[in-house]
Amino acid sequence: MPFKMKKIKSSLVISAIMSLILSTGCTTEAKGQEPLPKGEDLRIVVATDIHYLSPKLRDGGEIEKYVYENGDGKEIGNMDLILDAFVEDMRKDPPDVLVVTGDLTLNGEKKSHEDLAKIFRKIETFGVQVIVTPGNHDISNVYAREFKGDKVDYADTVSPEEFEDIYSDFGFKDAVKRAEGNLSYLYKVSEDLYIAMVDSAVYKNNIENGYPATEGIVSQSSKVFLEESGALARENEADVIVAMHHNMMNHTTFMNAGFTLENAEEMRLLFRTQGFKVNLSGHIHIQDIHFTEEVTDIVTGAMSVYPNKYGIIDYSDGMLEYATKWVDIEGYAKGKGLSEHYDFMSDARERFKVFSSVRMKARLEGLIDEDSVSRLTELMGEINAYYFAGEKVPADVFDDSLTELLPEDDRTRFYIEDRKSGDLYENNSLIIDLKKQGN
Numbered sequence: 001m002p003f004k005m006k007k008i009k010s011s012l013v014i015s016a017i018m019s020l021i022l023s024t025g026c027t028t029e030a031k032g033q034e035p036l037p038k039g040e041d042l043r044i045v046v047a048t049d050i051h052y053l054s055p056k057l058r059d060g061g062e063i064e065k066y067v068y069e070n071g072d073g074k075e076i077g078n079m080d081l082i083l084d085a086f087v088e089d090m091r092k093d094p095p096d097v098l099v100v101t102g103d104l105t106l107n108g109e110k111k112s113h114e115d116l117a118k119i120f121r122k123i124e125t126f127g128v129q130v131i132v133t134p135g136n137h138d139i140s141n142v143y144a145r146e147f148k149g150d151k152v153d154y155a156d157t158v159s160p161e162e163f164e165d166i167y168s169d170f171g172f173k174d175a176v177k178r179a180e181g182n183l184s185y186l187y188k189v190s191e192d193l194y195i196a197m198v199d200s201a202v203y204k205n206n207i208e209n210g211y212p213a214t215e216g217i218v219s220q221s222s223k224v225f226l227e228e229s230g231a232l233a234r235e236n237e238a239d240v241i242v243a244m245h246h247n248m249m250n251h252t253t254f255m256n257a258g259f260t261l262e263n264a265e266e267m268r269l270l271f272r273t274q275g276f277k278v279n280l281s282g283h284i285h286i287q288d289i290h291f292t293e294e295v296t297d298i299v300t301g302a303m304s305v306y307p308n309k310y311g312i313i314d315y316s317d318g319m320l321e322y323a324t325k326w327v328d329i330e331g332y333a334k335g336k337g338l339s340e341h342y343d344f345m346s347d348a349r350e351r352f353k354v355f356s357s358v359r360m361k362a363r364l365e366g367l368i369d370e371d372s373v374s375r376l377t378e379l380m381g382e383i384n385a386y387y388f389a390g391e392k393v394p395a396d397v398f399d400d401s402l403t404e405l406l407p408e409d410d411r412t413r414f415y416i417e418d419r420k421s422g423d424l425y426e427n428n429s430l431i432i433d434l435k436k437q438g439n
């Protein structure tokens, strides 16, 4: 797509917007920025689960290493490299909009938010409008920490107001409609296409609970906001893409509590009523597209986890085409002469295989013989490397004679058999007609 200077980003209207805010029931309306005119082809990039930890809060020491090795594959120490490569991808081929669907930070650290905002600001210099919504890790997270040497220290987190303040240029300031009491807002990309950014995170009681809630829900005021957004879109014959951190439906057969919205069924009904076809989400870290009850939930894989992907949406006259791309980390490293990262993806794949099988390995030791444990660990790592990329695991990866060594009710055996049966969906690409019923 050729470079397009933003017509939609106009700082001239910003002060006018603030004075034009009108209150209507549960939502707030504003003029917003100048959207692109009707009939424009648009490109939207979607990234999620960046889980950024500012370099100011880590030093590569013992405790950071421990956190990394005992985590779930988040490339904490490599995120600056990954984001530098992503910025370069955005510079080379700038979309109209970059949508970030939450879990911007590792654990809601204020410094991580501030430093990530600087990276978004850089992306906006390429003519890209960045718009964000929070995830379960981002606000009032009492787990915010810094990791220096062998010490863990408390780090400041952010309130919802501080989150909005830090990211005011990344959606909030240019919103044409706001939900009351949370961070949901409507962003007009063009006269044809609106994006409803839904705040599905539940953070109000985090401080008094002493832990951050994982689950998500679309609140009453966000439901009203979505209904009003739908009415506005119908009035103007525009299409709507919804984006939020949590998933609109189950994406696995084994891990859904806390991932799928608490009121997912009700939301799918609301989608049908409003004619919304697509939700963009993240949270579960795997790449997965699922379709239920006329709603398609596109889960883009976590950028912080192998294979460090993002999604690209091309929109033209009501047709939405989604595809994924790996951040070109090796290309970036080669351009900068960072020789230690020339083979980043194969190194990251090996690291991810270890992360994703280490707990199973510990559990199986003593249960079956040592050689079988190591072969099963390798098998599990291979399966997960394909699974997280949203790719079907090749049949020759499986080894029934090995899996059958496990007790019939063993959860690893269940997981492997579940992956073998695979799913029927293509997880990395999709074409959908936003106007047509029953896609």
Ligand SMILES: [Fe+2]
Pocket (backbone or CB within 6 Å): 103, 135, 136, 137, 245, 282, 283, 284
């Ligand atoms: Fe999440």
